[in-house]
Amino acid sequence: MTINSRFIKIFAVPVALAMLLTGCGESSDYVAxxxxxxxxxxELDEALRDQYGAxxxxxxxxxxxxxxxxxxxGITVxxxxxxxxxxxxxESYxxxxxxxxxxxxxGLTKESVKENIRMYQLTKDVIASSIDISDEELTQYFEENKDDYGQQEQVVASHIFLEDEATAKEVEAKIKAGEDFAELAKAYSTDTDTSEDGGDLGYISRGQMDEQFEEAAFALEKGAVSGVVQSAEGYHIIKVTDKVPAEEAVFEDVKDEVYETVLESRINEEYMTWLTEKQEQYKIVKK
Structure with a gap:
């Protein structure tokens, strides 16, 4: 079991079950x-205790x-x-x-999520206080995972997405005639998530989009517009508004980020051992 659970493992069962262990719930109430x-x-309390109580x-x-x-x-969050x-x-949701x-x-509340976050961070900070990570360990991890920290090649692109080739050719002709790309995206694109923004897709890295789309997008120069590009989804006309070249990471620039990653890994590795040792140091009595 790892402790980097955050929301997903707030509890394997609803938070309200913790309340049941302390005898909450009126005996005269009924639930159905x-x-x-x-x-x-x-009856519900007893069933929940039997199934999840331990x-x-x-x-x-x-x-x-x-x-x-x-x-x-003296650690607090x-x-x-x-x-x-x-x-x-x-943001993630x-x-x-x-x-x-x-x-x-x-069956959760905002307050229970925040309490879980507090416990997650408190656990992390407590265990971290007993972990030493050397510069050599950080450097080794960085060298083994350097590609994860470098800047990938990216393009900033917009597209007009059409479901049939005939309409795509029609829009392509309008672009060649000088009509505005963003306005055509609003009028014709069937990608409702981007059409109102002029087809803006934002930053795109390799591996995010359909192979045919990416091949065309990364081949375009800044400011250029493609012809009709067929992908597995349909037909695209792509405009590249900016390009970001690939850049190799420098250790000193990402040292803090590497440290956090290594620390998280070490905490997860050592959590159960740490917990077992602490359980032996405390007098725990279950009624």
Missing amino acids: TVDGEKILQT DVLDTLINNKIVELEATKE SDDAIQAEYDELV GGEDSLQEALDAN
Whole structure:
């Protein structure tokens, strides 16, 4: 088990189960009826405890160990750090509304996610305090993964996407006659995600798009417009507005990023050993 779980492994089961372990839920409540026959809250609580209780309790115990160790080390996680991680999560889901939908679907809340982020970061910081990483280790990792840190060749491109060749040829003729590419994209492109932005696709690296599309796009000079390019999806007319050449990474420029990657790997490797050692140092009594 690794600790770099963030949202995905907030719990393998809904966060509310942790509350069940402490006896939340009124015994007189019911959660459903079948032909008027009640299924009681206590029945649900018992079923959830039987199925998930041990795992959730172990999680709570492990979290408590982390918190006690953090107190010893004087380690805390700031609200700003938690918010920054949460903002990244929002961005990865495409916005607050999309994230909220995911939370609702999993029975989670914004507050529970932030608490998970806090525990994730606290665990990471506590274990990191006992890990030494040498410059030699960082240099070796960098040399073995240098391509991951260099600047890939990129193009900034726009396209007009058509589903039939005849329309594509018609639009191509309009471009050659001097009509505006962006306006034609708005009028003709069937790629609704980009058409209103004049067909703008942003930065494209190799391996992101269809092979035929990329071959044509990377062959164009800055400011040039392609002819009709057929791909597996349909027909494109491509305009390249900028080109970014490939650039090899320099270790000193990315040293901090390399350190974070190596540290994350070391933490994941050592987490279970660290946790087992700490469990032996604390008196843990399960009722």
